[in-house]
Amino acid sequence: MIEARQLTKRYGDKVAVDGVDFTVRPGAVTGFLGPNGAGKSTTMRMIIGLDAPTAGTVTVNGRRYAQHSAPLREVGALLEARSIHPGRSAFDHLMALAYTHGISRARVSEVIEMTGLQSVARKRAGAFSLGMGQRLGIAAAVLGDPQTVMLDEPVNGLDPEGVLWIRNLLTGLAAEGRTVFVSSHLMSEMALVADHLIIVGRGRVLADTTVRDLVLQAGGDTVVVATDDPAELRRVLVGPGVEITGHPGSEQLTVTGLPAREIGRKAAEHGLVLFELTAKTVSLEEAFMELTKESVEYHAASTTGRAA
Numbered sequence: 001m002i003e004a005r006q007l008t009k010r011y012g013d014k015v016a017v018d019g020v021d022f023t024v025r026p027g028a029v030t031g032f033l034g035p036n037g038a039g040k041s042t043t044m045r046m047i048i049g050l051d052a053p054t055a056g057t058v059t060v061n062g063r064r065y066a067q068h069s070a071p072l073r074e075v076g077a078l079l080e081a082r083s084i085h086p087g088r089s090a091f092d093h094l095m096a097l098a099y100t101h102g103i104s105r106a107r108v109s110e111v112i113e114m115t116g117l118q119s120v121a122r123k124r125a126g127a128f129s130l131g132m133g134q135r136l137g138i139a140a141a142v143l144g145d146p147q148t149v150m151l152d153e154p155v156n157g158l159d160p161e162g163v164l165w166i167r168n169l170l171t172g173l174a175a176e177g178r179t180v181f182v183s184s185h186l187m188s189e190m191a192l193v194a195d196h197l198i199i200v201g202r203g204r205v206l207a208d209t210t211v212r213d214l215v216l217q218a219g220g221d222t223v224v225v226a227t228d229d230p231a232e233l234r235r236v237l238v239g240p241g242v243e244i245t246g247h248p249g250s251e252q253l254t255v256t257g258l259p260a261r262e263i264g265r266k267a268a269e270h271g272l273v274l275f276e277l278t279a280k281t282v283s284l285e286e287a288f289m290e291l292t293k294e295s296v297e298y299h300a301a302s303t304t305g306r307a308a
């Protein structure tokens, strides 16, 4: 369990993390999302004591990171995959970490196998590809068999087989009852693995939600329907949880709260002729963009239609 209370980090005038409150619970994968510069890495660094909060607190399993006598056994983190001595082999890197916590050589071999590094374990880590470096970082994160696992952009640099492997690893760790906190820019990937989402923008929590609720909040799934008698179709479709919008004089209506199939059936029952019946699904990407549009610091002219 990770608990942040009014967690704040300032660098001079810059407020990187601005009084955030959140709880990351065990037994689930929690996705940590936000545009570039939103404060995700800074928050993660504070969780494992690499940065000190300017104000507020963050605890892992009830204590601040520094208060744990064997932190690797409490929380395993992948923050900067490249922070490994380039001249050291993967095996030696993991053994060095293992020594500090009395972790056995057998466990080192186990995580090497688990992360698919057997064939390169004796090679210099400096010669590793980005994907191999990520795997080594993940091996280090799970080495102490920690209750809480925190990974910053773990799929970065991984090939499709590696992405699938990470997906299974994260859901597997959560299924074992562990707390899994993972940041990513890949919304589609998050939609597949995350049970819960914490979305930040400009250092603040914008949403603490689920994938389903985020999509619903962004308008949910809508259906565009056109008919020669929109007033009658409105009357037929209206009901609890159903929202219908349309311009006066237009044959087209936009409906939320009813599936296309149901709309078609009700129209047929009342002898209404439909010219169009189109289901539109809001993707997690769209929902995310909608939520964070005010918080994006680095706009590209091509996606926003204007320069930052």
Ligand SMILES: Nc1ncnc2c1ncn2[C@@H]1O[C@H](COP(=O)(O)OP(=O)(O)OP(=O)(O)O)[C@@H](O)[C@H]1O
Pocket: 011, 014, 015, 016, 034, 035, 036, 037, 038, 039, 040, 041, 042, 043
């Ligand atoms: N050491 C530092 N000194 C000054 N400013 C910093 C420092 N570290 C981070 N920042 C600033 O704090 C803000 C948050 O940065 P952070 O790296 O936490 O964001 P992020 O959400 O992880 O971004 P990204 O998705 O690009 O990795 C940014 O504006 C960044 O420039």
